[in-house]
Amino acid sequence: MTTTSxxxxxxxxxxxxxxTTPLGGDVPSTWQALLAGKSGVAxxxxxxxxxxxxxxxxxxxxxxxxxxxxxxxxxxDRSGQFALVASREAWADAGSPDIDGDRLGVVIATGIGGVxxxxxxxxxxxxxxxxxVHPLAVPMLMPNSAAAHVGLDLGARxxxxxxxxxxxxxxxxxxxxxxxxRGGRADIVVAGGTEAAIHPLNMAAFAQMQAxxxxxxxxxxxxxxxxxxxxxxxxxxxxxxxxxxTLEHARARGATVYAEIAGAGITSxxxxxxxxxxxxxxxTRAMQFALKAAGLAPEQIAHINAHATSxxxxxxxxxxxxxxxxxxxxxxxxxxxxxxxxxxxxxAAGAIETIFTVLALRERTAPPSVNLDDPDxxxxxxxxxxEPRRLPDGPLAALNNSFGFGGxxxxxxxxSVDQ
Amino acid sequence: xxxxxxxxxxxLAEIVNEETGIPTSDVQPDKSFTxxxxxxxxxMMTIVVNAEEKFGVRIPDDxxxxxxxxxxxxxxxxxASS
Numbered sequence: 320m321t322t323t324s325x326x327x328x329x330x331x332x333x334x335x336x337x338x339t340t341p342l343g344g345d346v347p348s349t350w351q352a353l354l355a356g357k358s359g360v361a362x363x364x365x366x367x368x369x370x371x372x373x374x375x376x377x378x379x380x381x382x383x384x385x386x387x388x389x390x391x392x393x394x395x396d397r398s399g400q401f402a403l404v405a406s407r408e409a410w411a412d413a414g415s416p417d418i419d420g421d422r423l424g425v426v427i428a429t430g431i432g433g434v435x436x437x438x439x440x441x442x443x444x445x446x447x448x449x450x451x452v453h454p455l456a457v458p459m460l461m462p463n464s465a466a467a468h469v470g471l472d473l474g475a476r477x478x479x480x481x482x483x484x485x486x487x488x489x490x491x492x493x494x495x496x497x498x499x500x501r502g503g504r505a506d507i508v509v510a511g512g513t514e515a516a517i518h519p520l521n522m523a524a525f526a527q528m529q530a531x532x533x534x535x536x537x538x539x540x541x542x543x544x545x546x547x548x549x550x551x552x553x554x555x556x557x558x559x560x561x562x563x564x565t566l567e568h569a570r571a572r573g574a575t576v577y578a579e580i581a582g583a584g585i586t587s588x589x590x591x592x593x594x595x596x597x598x599x600x601x602x603t604r605a606m607q608f609a610l611k612a613a614g615l616a617p618e619q620i621a622h623i624n625a626h627a628t629s630x631x632x633x634x635x636x637x638x639x640x641x642x643x644x645x646x647x648x649x650x651x652x653x654x655x656x657x658x659x660x661x662x663x664x665x666x667a668a669g670a671i672e673t674i675f676t677v678l679a680l681r682e683r684t685a686p687p688s689v690n691l692d693d694p695d696x697x698x699x700x701x702x703x704x705x706e707p708r709r710l711p712d713g714p715l716a717a718l719n720n721s722f723g724f725g726g727x728x729x730x731x732x733x734x735s736v737d738q
Numbered sequence: 739x740x741x742x743x744x745x746x747x748x749x750l751a752e753i754v755n756e757e758t759g760i761p762t763s764d765v766q767p768d769k770s771f772t773x774x775x776x777x778x779x780x781x782m783m784t785i786v787v788n789a790e791e792k793f794g795v796r797i798p799d800d801x802x803x804x805x806x807x808x809x810x811x812x813x814x815x816x817x818a819s820s
Contacts, residue, residue: 450790454783620806 324614327567328580331497335413335562337511338406338673341555342383345408349671350678353686354707358539358660360553366520373526374535377542377555377662378515394455395468396433397515402465402668403472408435410473413562416507418472420511421442427494427560428481428488428512430666430723432462435515443656447482465513465558475546477505483666485723486628487708488512489559490669490731496563496725506568511560512669521730528593532631542663543690544627544634544656546697552628555662559671562595566736578677581615581734583607588726595633595722598728599640605728606644606718615716615730618648622685622710622717624676625700626655628663636638638698639718650715653708654700655679656688669721673731676719683710741793741819753788757781763784767809768792795819 339347341351341359349653352359359377368374374566384392385401392400404428410416436459444449458464470479478499482491489512495509525531532551534541542553567574584605610617621643627634634656642649659676664671679685685708693700715735722728741749747812752797758781771777777785786797791813793820805811 388759390757394758450746450787450796454780602749 327570328565329501331500332566332579333411333561334564334569335408335579336677337407337412338557338559338671338674339379339381339383339401339404340351340557340559340671341377341380341736343484345387346412346674348380353657353660353675354684356660356687356689356705359543359555360538360662360688362535362538362640363517364697370521371522372533373531374654375521375532375538375541375553377386377553378517378582379557379573383662388531388552392396394459396436396459397428398433398465399459399608400511401556402427402513403468404559405470405511405558405560406469406514408497409509409560409562412451416572416574417505420476420606422477422506423473423475424496424499424508424575425470425473425475425478425479426492426499426508426510427466427469428492428666429462429483430463430485430488430514431516431521433460433464434521436460437519438520448540464531469509473509474613475509478660484727485725486663486665486668487721487723487727487729488669489671490673490719491585491720491727492670493580493673494585495559495731497580497583500563500565504542507562507564509560509562509717511558512667513558514665514667515556516665517554517556520630524584524659525554533627540690542659544625544629544659544688545638545695545702547693547695548690549629549631549634551630557664557671558667561670574654576736576738579683579734579736580731582609582612582732584612584727584730588728590726594726595636597632597636599636601726601728602637602640602720602722603643606720606729608639609718609730613716613734615732617696618651619654619716620645620648620718621715622676622679623652623654624657624672624679624719625654626656626720626722633722634693635697638700638720642699649699652701652702653685654702655686656702657686659689669719669729673719676733679710680715680717680733681687684708684714685710739790741816742772743812743816746815749792750789750808753785753792757784757788765808767807767812769805769808771808772806789815792814795820
């Protein structure tokens, strides 16, 4: 199964992981909490919550001010702070590679960008006047701010990019990084996604779309993908970042290789600005393209980290698309819906779920989905419920799906790599 | 009562430290914001905006350009607040 037409100079592998999430301030703590089935969702304590229909969210487990310098906190939007924390962990995990900055790239995606900075400065403008607007507001609120700050931090001069495709952004960043490396633009790319959008305006706006769960009395049970009682997603925040390079480059410097990003499929629905295509045509094509790019057959997929946000329509559309792509092999992969624990990190979701997919293959353990008490009759998938599931011995492959408002579909194929 | 030069210097040093991380002890009257403290124009604006709030003064953008040293800023603020 690990045979591929690509050479080691074309195969792009993961050599470093970093994250800060509602489950933990780094990758090890997040992964352990995920395997333990812990929820990162809680009732918000901010006083503005009472005026909203939704009182719950998945806030970061560790505030970035606990690890960053005070000036770094002041000069970065919260989304940039998360990105710095995660990228530094990923870079250290990759062994802090000795690389010419001209050959180092950064791709940090976001769904909304520096929206907390935008809104805080609008408050300042209205309450105190134009003179009180922060002189660094623009470089903090611009969507590429997090990527640019990470690029500055690492000295990356091969290009700094910010894909924006709503909740598919983080996965699109990983795909973009693969293209940068295969295209010869960079030897190493630091790629991922970040989001910090827990604010009454954003929550009111998502709530007006009927997109958020209102299970305010049971926050830990609010995110329940595939369950009949699901009533929307839970907003989360944080960042996930991966270090990517070719297998040849990784081996030449003696790096630890987690897994290979074997293929990516990106499509668009052209169906509706926010609603998913009811039969998931765009999602289907994305998965098919990812499998083809990776040279994988459906029966070779042992695990899927689904997009599965816990919305009534989205979960079923994706489940149908997965079933259609896998055909007779629909029962083979075990499916994890990790947003049941992390909540939905929007532009960071695709990145942290790529990390989860990579770790699932590396550790041969699929994380559980929680709160799936009464499965939706339309979902014909083998969902990992309650406890983690051991994956088979031998070479492994997996899919990670990410979809976003606007009709964005990204599927990534991940494959184990022999050490 | 208007603040003394020493009080203004200490208050300014706190702002510079808060906005840039430069130690307060480095913020001395003879230091140039750009040449000695390596403060760029955007950082200078954040210092000015915070100083305006702290000392209750207004420092027009054209006047900011004339404040090359910490001592220049201290004198300007004292004059403006007296």
